[in-house]
Amino acid sequence: MNKVNFPLIAMIAVTLGLGISGCASNKGLSDQQLSQQYPEVARLQRQLEAGRSNELAILSPQRYQNANSAYDEAVKLARDGNTKANQQVKAGLAALARADENAATARDLLEEVLEARQKARDANAEQTSPEAFARAERNLLALTRSIEEGRIDRAKAGRAEAIRAYSNIELTALKTNAVDQAKASLARAKNRDVGDVAPKTMRLAEEEYQLALNTLDADRRDTAKAGVHAQRALWHIQRAMQIADIITHFRTSDFEEEDKVLWYQEQLAEVVAPVEKNVSFNQPNKRVVKDLRTQLSKVLDEKESVQMALEQTRTSGLKTVREKELALQAAQEQSEIEKRRNQAIAAKFDYVQSLFSASEAEVYRQTNNILIRAHGFAFKSGDSEIDSVNFGLLNKIVKAVEQFPDSRLVVSGHTDNRGSDDINLNLSMQRAENVATFLNQVGRIELQRIDATGYGKQRPVVSNDTDAGRAANRRVEVLIVNKDGV
Numbered sequence: 001m002n003k004v005n006f007p008l009i010a011m012i013a014v015t016l017g018l019g020i021s022g023c024a025s026n027k028g029l030s031d032q033q034l035s036q037q038y039p040e041v042a043r044l045q046r047q048l049e050a051g052r053s054n055e056l057a058i059l060s061p062q063r064y065q066n067a068n069s070a071y072d073e074a075v076k077l078a079r080d081g082n083t084k085a086n087q088q089v090k091a092g093l094a095a096l097a098r099a100d101e102n103a104a105t106a107r108d109l110l111e112e113v114l115e116a117r118q119k120a121r122d123a124n125a126e127q128t129s130p131e132a133f134a135r136a137e138r139n140l141l142a143l144t145r146s147i148e149e150g151r152i153d154r155a156k157a158g159r160a161e162a163i164r165a166y167s168n169i170e171l172t173a174l175k176t177n178a179v180d181q182a183k184a185s186l187a188r189a190k191n192r193d194v195g196d197v198a199p200k201t202m203r204l205a206e207e208e209y210q211l212a213l214n215t216l217d218a219d220r221r222d223t224a225k226a227g228v229h230a231q232r233a234l235w236h237i238q239r240a241m242q243i244a245d246i247i248t249h250f251r252t253s254d255f256e257e258e259d260k261v262l263w264y265q266e267q268l269a270e271v272v273a274p275v276e277k278n279v280s281f282n283q284p285n286k287r288v289v290k291d292l293r294t295q296l297s298k299v300l301d302e303k304e305s306v307q308m309a310l311e312q313t314r315t316s317g318l319k320t321v322r323e324k325e326l327a328l329q330a331a332q333e334q335s336e337i338e339k340r341r342n343q344a345i346a347a348k349f350d351y352v353q354s355l356f357s358a359s360e361a362e363v364y365r366q367t368n369n370i371l372i373r374a375h376g377f378a379f380k381s382g383d384s385e386i387d388s389v390n391f392g393l394l395n396k397i398v399k400a401v402e403q404f405p406d407s408r409l410v411v412s413g414h415t416d417n418r419g420s421d422d423i424n425l426n427l428s429m430q431r432a433e434n435v436a437t438f439l440n441q442v443g444r445i446e447l448q449r450i451d452a453t454g455y456g457k458q459r460p461v462v463s464n465d466t467d468a469g470r471a472a473n474r475r476v477e478v479l480i481v482n483k484d485g486v
Contacts, residue, residue: 143162385434395442407449417457
């Protein structure tokens with residue numbers, strides 16, 4: 001793949017706050033003194049510049065920004081003679097190393113996007129369609145940020161749109177550029193006086209070029225139609241130049257009329273040599289052309305018949321093998337789907353687990369389901385109302401549920417063994433219903449997705465013989481049920 005060069009690097013650098021500033025306005029050590037006393041700072045600068053050339057500002061924007069920030073701080077400290085500058089250099093080099101790793105991942109995942117972009121640039125698209133090209137660049141930056149943040153699926157999902165955008169820009173540029181190419185080719189042909197030698201063909205070229213101009217004059221957006229006429233003009237120009245070359249060859253070689261016919265017959269004989277070694281040039285030219293056409297058609301028909309027979313034989317012989325291959329492929333694809341599904345649920349489980357501290361909740365994975373055992377609710381004794389101190393915990397539960405938009409929820413309340421069965425059962429039910437109401441009204445989770453129930457003291461998770469055990473049993477559990485996985 002060609003090396004990617006991004007023309008909007010300046011715009012993106014401003015957006016991200018990137019750039020190697022150098023802190024030239026600070027007083028203290030001169031640039032030469034700084035380089036001598038702190039060679040690692042100069043090393044970081046060189047690596048930042050190399051990273052810029054390798055497009056790290058786009059392929060790993062946040063980490064490259066971190067490296068730049070560390071460099072700015074290192075320069076500031078070094079100019080003041082502060083040895084902590086070396087610590088910032090180490091941080092910058094580490095950030096660059098991570099940026100390189102992320103960039104490699106981005107180049108791999110977005111290879112086709114980057115290739116489509118390079119083709120658009122080769123077609124001069126940033127000049128012909130600057131606004132569309134800028135939008136495509138911003139979209140590419142969003143994809144690389146997603147990769148950097150670990151949201152690989154989001155980046156993969158955006159690849160097709162990014163490729164389509166660059167391809168459309170390239171097509172527009174090619175069609176627009178074709179008019180300019182036709183104009184330049186016409187000028188070159190006129191400078192060579194091709195019109196004097198091949199006037200009829202040059203007139204056709206000029207007519208097509210004029211049609212391209214007229215089309216754009218009528219509607220500047222109709223580049224497709226203009227491009228068609230421009231391509232036809234180019235074809236006629238190229239043909240006229242070849243005609244001019246042949247005629248010039250005849251003239252400079254002092255060809256007699258007979259020599260021209262003999263040259264034509266030699267060319268024709270060379271073309272059909274694989275089919276006919278002895279062309280009947282003793283026959284009228286019309287008969288020669290007709291006979292050669294008949295022979296060529298016969299060869300093509302025989303070739304097609306042989307190919308059909310081979311295809312039928314291959315199809316018949318490999319039918320069983322193909323069926324086995326398809327079955328194996330289907331099994332492999334299903335296995336890959338299951339693998340990705342498991343990876344996705346594992347990643348989401350890790351995220352949900354990271355939301356809660358040990359004092360707030362325990363998170364368990366049950367195949368494709370996620371159980372959040374929240375024992376951090378600060379319900380007042382015998383009360384089911386949700387106090388404001390519980391909002392933080394509830395909001396974390398909402399974030400966890402948002403990871404599974406197609407799931408349904410089972411919210412269950414639990415108590416310790418103190419108090420009567422009926423009181424505990426009612427209390428646990430009220431607490432579960434209040435949590436469910438919060439998820440609906442604050443978390444915007446549809447009520448039809450939520451089931452609330454109370455179990456009272458029926459399902460303790462540990463013994464009620466200690467204060468700690470009773471505290472663990474006083475809980476609200478949220479089961480996120482994923483019927484079809486992720």
